[in-house]
Amino acid sequence: MKILVCLSNVPDTTTKIKFSEGSSSIDTTGIQWVINPWDELSLTRALELKDDPANGIKSVTVAHVGPVSSEPTIRKALAIGADDAVRINAESPDAYYVAAQLAEVIKKEQFDIILCGIESSDYNGSMVGGMISEFLEIPSISAVSGIKIESGNPVITREIDGGKEIVTVPVPFVAIVQKGISKEPRIAAMRGIMLARTKPVKVFEPVTVEPLTQIVVFEKPAPRSACRYVDAENPAQLIDLLQNEAKVI
Amino acid sequence: MSVLVYTENWDGKFKKISFELVSYASEVAKMLNTTVTALSIGKIDETELKKLGNYGSQKIISVFNDLVETLDNQVYTNIISEVSIREKASVIIISNNNTGKALAPRLSVRLKAGVGSCVSKLPLNINPFTVYKKTYSGNAFAHLVIKSDVRIITLAQNSFNLIETENNAVIEKADVTVNSSFVKTKVTDVKKQTGKILLTDADIVVSGGRGMKSPDNWTHLVELAEALGAATACSRPVSDEGWRPHEEHTGQTGKIIAPNLYIAVGISGATQHLAGVSGSKYIVAINSDKDAPIFEAAQYGIVGDALKVLPKLVSAVKEMKK
Ligand SMILES: Cc1cc2nc3c(=O)[nH]c(=O)nc-3n(C[C@H](O)[C@H](O)[C@H](O)COP(=O)(O)OP(=O)(O)OC[C@H]3O[C@@H](n4cnc5c(N)ncnc54)[C@H](O)[C@@H]3O)c2cc1C
Ligand SMILES: Nc1ncnc2c1ncn2[C@@H]1O[C@H](COP(=O)(O)O)[C@@H](O)[C@H]1O
Numbered sequence: 001m002k003i004l005v006c007l008s009n010v011p012d013t014t015t016k017i018k019f020s021e022g023s024s025s026i027d028t029t030g031i032q033w034v035i036n037p038w039d040e041l042s043l044t045r046a047l048e049l050k051d052d053p054a055n056g057i058k059s060v061t062v063a064h065v066g067p068v069s070s071e072p073t074i075r076k077a078l079a080i081g082a083d084d085a086v087r088i089n090a091e092s093p094d095a096y097y098v099a100a101q102l103a104e105v106i107k108k109e110q111f112d113i114i115l116c117g118i119e120s121s122d123y124n125g126s127m128v129g130g131m132i133s134e135f136l137e138i139p140s141i142s143a144v145s146g147i148k149i150e151s152g153n154p155v156i157t158r159e160i161d162g163g164k165e166i167v168t169v170p171v172p173f174v175a176i177v178q179k180g181i182s183k184e185p186r187i188a189a190m191r192g193i194m195l196a197r198t199k200p201v202k203v204f205e206p207v208t209v210e211p212l213t214q215i216v217v218f219e220k221p222a223p224r225s226a227c228r229y230v231d232a233e234n235p236a237q238l239i240d241l242l243q244n245e246a247k248v249i
Numbered sequence: 250m251s252v253l254v255y256t257e258n259w260d261g262k263f264k265k266i267s268f269e270l271v272s273y274a275s276e277v278a279k280m281l282n283t284t285v286t287a288l289s290i291g292k293i294d295e296t297e298l299k300k301l302g303n304y305g306s307q308k309i310i311s312v313f314n315d316l317v318e319t320l321d322n323q324v325y326t327n328i329i330s331e332v333s334i335r336e337k338a339s340v341i342i343i344s345n346n347n348t349g350k351a352l353a354p355r356l357s358v359r360l361k362a363g364v365g366s367c368v369s370k371l372p373l374n375i376n377p378f379t380v381y382k383k384t385y386s387g388n389a390f391a392h393l394v395i396k397s398d399v400r401i402i403t404l405a406q407n408s409f410n411l412i413e414t415e416n417n418a419v420i421e422k423a424d425v426t427v428n429s430s431f432v433k434t435k436v437t438d439v440k441k442q443t444g445k446i447l448l449t450d451a452d453i454v455v456s457g458g459r460g461m462k463s464p465d466n467w468t469h470l471v472e473l474a475e476a477l478g479a480a481t482a483c484s485r486p487v488s489d490e491g492w493r494p495h496e497e498h499t500g501q502t503g504k505i506i507a508p509n510l511y512i513a514v515g516i517s518g519a520t521q522h523l524a525g526v527s528g529s530k531y532i533v534a535i536n537s538d539k540d541a542p543i544f545e546a547a548q549y550g551i552v553g554d555a556l557k558v559l560p561k562l563v564s565a566v567k568e569m570k571k
Binding site for chain 1: 259321322323326345347350351352353354355357358359361362363364365366367379382383384385386387388389390391392393394395396397403431433434435436437438439440441442443445447449450452453477495498501502503504509510520521524527530531532533534544545546547548549550551552553554557558561562564565566568569
């Protein structure tokens with residue numbers, strides 16, 4: 001079986017988000033780019049599955065839609081342990097466009113298990129994984145917190161309200177992963193970093209797709225009112241404020 | 250033209266978020282000068298369906314067939330897209346919960362409809378159709394233009410108030426034929442807790458961080474939650490240490506919640522933590538360090554030792570409830 005991990009390249013979460021002139025895009029100067037945390041965890045899980053030969057995972061590939069400037073993120077994934085990578089050479093105007101490009105690659109290269117994160121920390125879309133599955137007309141399983149292979153068949157744990165479900169599904173399918181998929185992201189070792197330089201990155205030109213949405217302007221979140229302090233000796237006053245001022249209890 | 254709202258039910262019952270969605274859909278419909286149709290899928294009785302009318306849905310379509318019990322995404326996508334075509338929907342509204350996140354992207358591709366996800370306000374403009382959406386984990390909001398003729402909105406939980414109105418809804422049972430051949434997922438086991446307030450549903454959440462010092466100290470926090478009818482949550486190090494169950498971890502790599510009230514006890518307020526709770530209407534911080542970043546996100550704060558403050562808070566809540 002071949003696994004594909006879709007990687008989104010995002011600003012480190014501690015980044016102070018600033019906007020460019022006119023606020024139609026973010027100011028990228030000084031931003032530290034990282035693999036979207038969910039994608040790092042799904043890559044980790046994919047590699048764990050491949051480590052056990054009994055699972056029969058032939059390869060773990062990473063795919064990213066982005067310009068050449070996002071190659072360091074792809075190299076990082078290769079250093080962590082992915083076997084090879086695909087980059088679709090395009091900006092990512094919206095989720096529909098990105099998913100259409102990834103679906104095209106999956107058709108060409110035939111993957112069995114496709115892993116996407118529940119959301120990218122920049123766009124907060126929660127869209128790309130589900131869209132890929134619909135473009136390919138294959139099953140998608142969302143809120144996936146566990147994935148294993150039993151006698152050659154994928155067995156998925158899915159989070160539901162107040163519990164979990166075990167789901168089986170034949171390949172190919174898209175799993176949209178969230179918390180639980182793996183504990184700690186795997187880190188690149190020196191040897192991995194050396195090896196990554198020689199691992200293949202295929203570059204595809206995008207197919208023509210019309211994006212369906214467009215961000216026209218960004219704004220900062222509305223400032224919260226300044227914190228109102230209550231004396232630690234008199235917490236009853238807090239309860240009074242919550243009841244009569246905020247009216248939330 | 251119409252606005253279609255998908256109202257999920259839980260064992261035949263709607264929740265507050267279903268009514269929030271319908272209220273929101275009615276306001277969108279007013280902006281577009283059209284009407285709201287609510288769609289319910291699964292077994293549910295008429296009195297429950299009728300409740301959707303209280304929030305402005307003029308027409309309520311109820312679909313049930315055996316395939317819906319498979320809970321397969323593709324079955325639901327089929328039904329919603331079919332009904333939206335029949336109803337000539339120009340806007341489809343779904344919750345931004347797990348169900349919405351599973352269905353909205355599939356519907357988008359099926360109907361070639363652009364999606365604004367995690368939207369927390371009414372559309373800013375209807376021509377061009379512009380929505381207000383969360384980005385950068387709440388550190389920025391985007392004005393997003395949806396260019397397609399059909400638009401999908403997933404509405405952030407707890408971001409819209411209920412609006413009651415006169416109920417003149419008609420209920421219609423509809424059939425949608427679904428091709429069963431593509432249903433390939435199979436649920437083989439379910440483990441479910443009952444009776445607990447779900448973190449993602451809760452109006453009030455009481456959450457503890459490393460400042461709670463030890464798992465034994467949670468008794469007071471749990472007592473406060475019980476007194477308030479709140480769910481309990483925690484920061485990541487707390488669940489990593491095994492002090493609290495993993496389901497309670499909120500933040501960028503945990504659950505993203507948006508209750509009316511979030512009480513953070515002994516939590517420093519790291520960006521990654523705030524990414525999961527910044528959608529809360531009110532944040533209360535209880536922390537011994539007056540410079541803790543959580544106070545910048547909070548509207549109410551107590552600088553003090555959590556272990557001393559919590560018991561007093563519990564008494565105060567009990568006093569109030571009397
Ligand atoms: C990629 C990544 C993802 C992450 N994702 C998450 C996430 O999803 N969720 C998350 O929570 N964190 C996440 N983190 C970790 C995050 O950066 C912080 O380390 C974490 O939130 C800190 O937890 P805390 O506030 O409980 O502990 P601390 O930072 O140790 O803060 C404890 C607080 O308690 C206060 N305190 C101490 N004693 C008392 C007392 N007696 N009474 C009252 N207050 C007291 C202190 O003043 C301090 O402010 C992530 C980190 C990374 C790098
Ligand atoms: N530009 C991209 N290239 C490859 N995969 C992506 C890209 N953007 C998003 N994804 C995948 O889709 C997931 C959800 O992203 P989003 O729909 O933007 O919230 C991410 O966790 C990635 O797995």
